[in-house]
Amino acid sequence: MSTATKTPTVPDSRTTSKGARLLGDRRLPVLVTATLFLAMYIAGLSRYTNYGFGEPQVFLNLFIDNGYLLVAAVGATFVILSGGIDLSVGSVIGFTTMLTAWLVEKQGLPILVVIPIALGVGAFGGFLMGYVIHNFEIQPFIVTLAGLFLFRGLCLVISKESISIGDASVSSMAQAQASLGVGFLSVGAIVSLVVLAVAFYVLHYTRFGRRVYAIGGNEQSAMLMGLPQGGTKIAVYTVSGFCSALAGLLFTLYIQSGDPLHATGMELDAIAAVVIGGTLLTGGSGYILGTLFGVLVLGLIKSIIQFEGTLSSWWTKIATGVLLCAFILIQRAMTTRKKT
Amino acid sequence: MAEPLPVLEMTGIVKEFPGVRALSGVDFRLFPGEIHALMGENGAGKSTLIKVLTGVYSLDGGTVTLDGKAVRIGSPLQAQQAGISTVYQEVNLCPNLSVAENIFIGREPTRAGRIQWKRMRKEAAELVDRLGLDIDVTAPLSSYPLAVQQLVAIVRSVGTGDSDGAGAGTKVLVLDEPTSSLDRDEVLELFRLMRQLRDEGVAILFVSHFLDQIYEICDRMTVLRNGALVGEHLVSELDQVGLIHLMIGKAMDQLEELHEHQLHADVGEALLHADGLGRTGGIAPFDLEIKKGEVVGLAGLLGSGRTELARLLFGADQPDSGKVTIGGKQVSMSAPNDAISAGVAFCSENRKTEGLVPDLTVRENIILALQAARGWTRPIPAAQRDELVAKYIKALDIRPANPEARVGQLSGGNQQKVLLARWLITQPKLLILDEPTRGIDVGAKAEIQKLVVSLSEEGMSVLYIAAELEEVLRLSHTIGVLRDRKLVAQIANGPEITPTRILETIASGEHQ
Structure with a gap:
């Protein structure tokens, strides 16, 4: 975390005000999101404290209920940091639930065999998209849009009906809990936090991670600096495919069924979480921790609306929309400042 | 300075693009511990040679030896690994x-x-x-x-x-136009660093359009013309006149001619009038009048607001105060379209990113603005279009004179001419030229300046922005001086106005 905590000293020759310096700091959006999360949580506490909002388990449930989204958003963070976009996330998740349910229920394969297969398929799908994007120089938007349709279609090839999972090992895995004293976490929540930690390490302490930032900052420059930008790009989409498949597995555990319509549009939730977490859609700037807070904010909105009781769940979408808009405006303000 | 063995030797280098032979058998050598200038007009093949050396282009013929060993450089990464590093004009x-x-x-x-x-x-x-x-x-x-x-x-x-x-x-350091957007102090700092590296034994290849800089820092130079080697000289043995001679390949009186050029006096009535026009964060509110057939030059340091002023007059940025009248009518200036229909044309300083479409042909680029002015529903007849394009390619001497050539493959000076042609074809009343001569060679510079003079004689008003004060002084009737994003003075040009006077004005912020 040393990169992110040490304050970059602005050169003396530039007499920027403290406020301007803060606005130029790349970590500001993460701070804003973290503050927002905290404020929302405190507001929730004061409003619903009689309904048990203060229970530690309510907080831990944020991770349990959104673990799959966190994993998907981590994958999306890699892609967006590199300056790309991945629209296939939701479809890959949906496809993974179908594939897993089908292999376990209809083919009778043990879940421990199915997991690597599902992850492999997702990663390979991501690799193919990355390969096409790099080698044929096609917009990631279009290529991953094709991936979106392809994987959604493949769901229906497996089955038009949803497949519920009754396998004992799957349900025991789904119900396994790790006690933390004040509450518990599910397997999915723990996996998502491990993924987050690994992603943090990769982005900040490996050459691959820094290359992701570099090509997001300026791809042409990265190429002229002698960085293997093609391999990095392909790897980024592979990571995203892998994360999507893993998110699909967590989603399967969470919901214990496969359905061709599972996770429709979840790529947009993932992208929203990344953007709310302060990562610039233009690439090159952002932090994985921001993505965590982005996911938590989205999760907290859902919880609050549940606690409110009378509000329709569509208010989640409305609140997300408003937040997204606000954060994009903040990003805009930051990038225009940088230009001048 | 002569060392026994060159660190880098390029022999018989050939590079071809579709329809263009960019390099035909060029020899080039570089000794350790020297600063070597690569000279030539735009399109002479300097950039191509550098790109071959640094692995951006593959070569079609010839050999490269580094430290006596033949090497094949296939990518920027390989070049770096071999010890050849490059710093480009754009960072x-x-x-x-x-x-x-x-x-x-x-x-x-x-x-x-x-x-x-x-x-x-x-x-x-x-x-x-x-x-x-x-x-x-x-x-x-x-x-x-x-x-x-x-x-x-x-x-x-x-x-x-x-x-x-x-x-x-690094054994070889290539500096491709590193000074084009630096001020004097920054250039000195760069030179200090270059000397230090030279003394450490690095061979430096330096490309710059500023002849004075070449003479200040370089030990040796290689001159190219039309993709062929003209000669290699010690800087101390070739004076500037001789060098220009070599680069251009003919006696070059154009520049001197321009020096003595008298500004024509018949400036008409006011064409454009800006009243308290300004934009927060861009430029402080200013008043400016441009008369018919007048050349108004803008002088000021980089970042003093020259471009911002021009962008406001073109509607590329929206003003938040003031108004603009063109030909007696107030123009809203909420988008470039308003300016274009009022007869304003704008040649941007970043011709690559804001002006030209590199993947389109010369013809398509030239015709773009005229088509836009007519509206998309009224295409220009092919015959008329081809005639117009041919006329301007000839008038501006765009090379290669091939309307089908892709603009991205033209040299900087020729790209600039294409951009000019695009706007001239719409016959604007006011032409805004933002750094039209940046990064192009003396010959093309002189041509563009001559063009400005003749345009203004024909009654076109020109707003001319250039980093070189001499250039502004040579061409302008009126000089607007900018400092810290403010138009601080407007000076009528005359024999008593010298670059020093302008510099004093910039420094003090007021005109005495």
Whole structure:
């Protein structure tokens, strides 16, 4: 975390005000999101404290209920940091639930065999998209849009009906809990936090991670600096495919069924979480921790609306929309400042 | 300065593009511990030669030897590994990363795959220190001005190869137009660094359009013309007149002719009137009048608001105060379209990113603005279009004179001419030229300046922005002086106005 905590000293020759310096700091959006999360949580506490909002388990449930989204958003963070976009996330998740349910229920394969297969398929799908994007120089938007349709279609090839999972090992895995004293976490929540930690390490302490930032900052420059930008790009989409498949597995555990319509549009939730977490859609700037807070904010909105009781769940979408808009405006303000 | 063996030798280099032979059998050699200038007009093949050397282009013929060994350079990465580093005119670093990372990325010190940030920062700081620079390596690159970023690019290239203690680092450093957007102090700092590296035995290849700089810093030069070698000379043995002679290949009186050119006196009535026009963060409110057939020059340092002023007059940025009247009618200026229909044309300073469409042909680029003015529902008849394009290619001497050539493959000067042709074809009343001569050679410069003079004689008003004061003085009837994003003075040109006077005005912020 040393990169992110040490304050970059602005050169003396530039007499920027403290406020301007803060606005130029790349970590500001993460701070804003973290503050927002905290404020929302405190507001929730004061409003619903009689309904048990203060229970530690309510907080831990944020991770349990959104673990799959966190994993998907981590994958999306890699892609967006590199300056790309991945629209296939939701479809890959949906496809993974179908594939897993089908292999376990209809083919009778043990879940421990199915997991690597599902992850492999997702990663390979991501690799193919990355390969096409790099080698044929096609917009990631279009290529991953094709991936979106392809994987959604493949769901229906497996089955038009949803497949519920009754396998004992799957349900025991789904119900396994790790006690933390004040509450518990599910397997999915723990996996998502491990993924987050690994992603943090990769982005900040490996050459691959820094290359992701570099090509997001300026791809042409990265190429002229002698960085293997093609391999990095392909790897980024592979990571995203892998994360999507893993998110699909967590989603399967969470919901214990496969359905061709599972996770429709979840790529947009993932992208929203990344953007709310302060990562610039233009690439090159952002932090994985921001993505965590982005996911938590989205999760907290859902919880609050549940606690409110009378509000329709569509208010989640409305609140997300408003937040997204606000954060994009903040990003805009930051990038225009940088230009001048 | 002569060393027994060149570190780099290129023999019989040939490079062809579809329809263009960019290099035909060029020889080039570079000795360790020298600064070597590569000279030539735009389109002479300098950039191509550099791109061949640095692995951006593959070569179609000839050999490259480095330290006596034949090498094949297939990519920028291979060039770096062989010890050839390049700093381009546009800084090719990642502004979102810290200075230290930009110096080290791709070869960060790692242990078991983990980047050692502390060690990297320390080594970067040492390297910066050794080169006598004062840069905080932990700050993001984007927090430094362009000049410092360029120095960082050089530090990076010097550091290349010695991350693991192995490799002797850079043997050949290529600087492609590094000074084109630096001010004098920044150039001096760059030169100091270049001398230090030269004394350490690095061979430096330097490309610049500023002849004075070449004579200040270089030991030897190679001159190219039309993709062929003209000669290699010691700088001390060839004076500037001789050099220009070699570059152009014919007696060059155009420049002198222009020096003595008298500004025509018949300036008409007011064409454009800006009243309290301004934009927060862009330029303070200003009043400006441009008369018919008048050339108004804008002088000021880089970043003083020259471009911002021009962009307001073209509606590229929206003013938040003031109004503009053109030909007696108030124009809303909410978008470039308003300006274009009022007869304003704007040649942007970044011809690559804001003006030309590099993948379209010369013809398509030229016709773009005229088509836009007519509206998309009324296509220009093919015959008329071809005739117009041919006329302007001829009038401006665009080379190659092929309307089907892709603009991206033209040299800088010729790209500028294409951009000019595009706007001239719409017969504007006011032509805004933002740094039209930046990064182009003396010959093309003179042609463009002559063109400005003749246009204004025909009654077109011109707003002329240039970094070189002499250039502004030579052409303008009125000179607007900018300082700190403010139009501080408007001076009528005359024999008593000298570059020094203008500089004093810029420095003091008022005209005596």
